[in-house]
Amino acid sequence: MIKLIIDTIKDHQIEEFCSYFNGQIHQQKLIYQPMPITTFTEIFYEESENNKKINIACWENNTIIGYASGCLNLETLTPFLTLVIITQSYQRIGIGTKLYQLLENKLKNYTTHSLKISFFNPVKIPWFLQDQQKRTHPTVPGVLIDSISYKFFQKLGFNDVVKQNVYLLELEKFSLSNKVQKKIEELKNKDIEIEFYNPMKHQNFDELFFDLKNDDWKEVITTALNNDKEKLPILVLTHNRTVIGFSGPLQVETCGRGYFNGIGIHSNYRNMGAGKLLFSMLCHYFKEMGASYMTLFTGEENKARYIYEKAGFEIVHSFMVMEK
Numbered sequence: 001m002i003k004l005i006i007d008t009i010k011d012h013q014i015e016e017f018c019s020y021f022n023g024q025i026h027q028q029k030l031i032y033q034p035m036p037i038t039t040f041t042e043i044f045y046e047e048s049e050n051n052k053k054i055n056i057a058c059w060e061n062n063t064i065i066g067y068a069s070g071c072l073n074l075e076t077l078t079p080f081l082t083l084v085i086i087t088q089s090y091q092r093i094g095i096g097t098k099l100y101q102l103l104e105n106k107l108k109n110y111t112t113h114s115l116k117i118s119f120f121n122p123v124k125i126p127w128f129l130q131d132q133q134k135r136t137h138p139t140v141p142g143v144l145i146d147s148i149s150y151k152f153f154q155k156l157g158f159n160d161v162v163k164q165n166v167y168l169l170e171l172e173k174f175s176l177s178n179k180v181q182k183k184i185e186e187l188k189n190k191d192i193e194i195e196f197y198n199p200m201k202h203q204n205f206d207e208l209f210f211d212l213k214n215d216d217w218k219e220v221i222t223t224a225l226n227n228d229k230e231k232l233p234i235l236v237l238t239h240n241r242t243v244i245g246f247s248g249p250l251q252v253e254t255c256g257r258g259y260f261n262g263i264g265i266h267s268n269y270r271n272m273g274a275g276k277l278l279f280s281m282l283c284h285y286f287k288e289m290g291a292s293y294m295t296l297f298t299g300e301e302n303k304a305r306y307i308y309e310k311a312g313f314e315i316v317h318s319f320m321v322m323e324k
Contacts, residue, residue, distance in 0.1 A: 021040060021067065031128055054070045054103060071122055072111065079115045117143050119139055144319055162300070163319070168314055168316045171283065194278055202243050220249070234248035245275070247281075256290075
């Protein structure tokens with residue numbers, strides 16, 4: 001008899017769920033990255049003052065055959081569906097639907113907001129790029145479009161919101177084009193340069209962030225600048241030493257991926273190719289720092305995609321942000 005249980009996972013059960021998660025990745029060739037129990041616990045079960053995590057399991061004869069996980073952002077009361085995994089031999093008999101319904105009802109006890117499958121989910125699951133087993137990305141942008149999960153969520157009533165394309169650049173293939181180098185020299189003649197931020201030389205970072213109106217970027221950059229233990233470089237676009245654009249902080253992760261939080265140009269200096277140049281130099285310096293590759297994702301209709309594609313990035317996966 002199949003027994004569905006909604007319960008807070010006890011410490012002695014987490015290892016069992018971690019083993020199930022990793023086992024299903026191997027058996028079903030799922031995109032997720034296998035992880036040790038410490039990482040699994042941190043991602044799926046440890047809560048903070050800003051989020052609540054809900055986990056539901058399905059057992060048959062004390063054996064896990066299904067697992068669903070969700071998260072509630074307590075600041076915005078936005079509910080997120082993180083994943084639903086069903087053992088392959090138990091798929092298509094309604095177990096996934098039952099698990100989902102129980103999870104949805106649990107989340108609705110806290111909010112009336114729409115349930116989302118999105119990169120805004122506080123739960124970040126690292127995953128492998130298909131056919132690129134040494135290339136990882138730190139968060140899943142939505143539902144993989146060419147997967148059975150996409151059809152499953154459509155049947156549950158989820159609607160498409162926006163298509164997100166995941167891009168990959170192998171940095172060994174990257175080099176600054178002659179056109180980019182020529183444009184950099186043209187800007188230098190106008191006292192506009194791309195260089196690493198130096199607090200003794202550059203000024204008006206706060207004015208840039210006021211113009212960009214992005215508090216997340218401001219917080220990340222401010223934290224990086226005040227971190228005395230690890231000084232991560234920040235690439236800036238300057239005009240007469242005034243910061244008019246940024247990208248960073250630049251960090252080479254242990255997997256070889258070049259990570260940066262964001263890129264932005266002051267509104268007074270857009271439409272002159274500066275963003276494209278700044279991004280090209282970002283790729284250039286990541287290669288110099290020893291990064292092997294870069295990954296990122298962006299919306300299908302986002303014009304920034306053309307900057308990435310010009311730099312040599314290629315689409316390797318497409319995901320759909322969904323909502324119900």
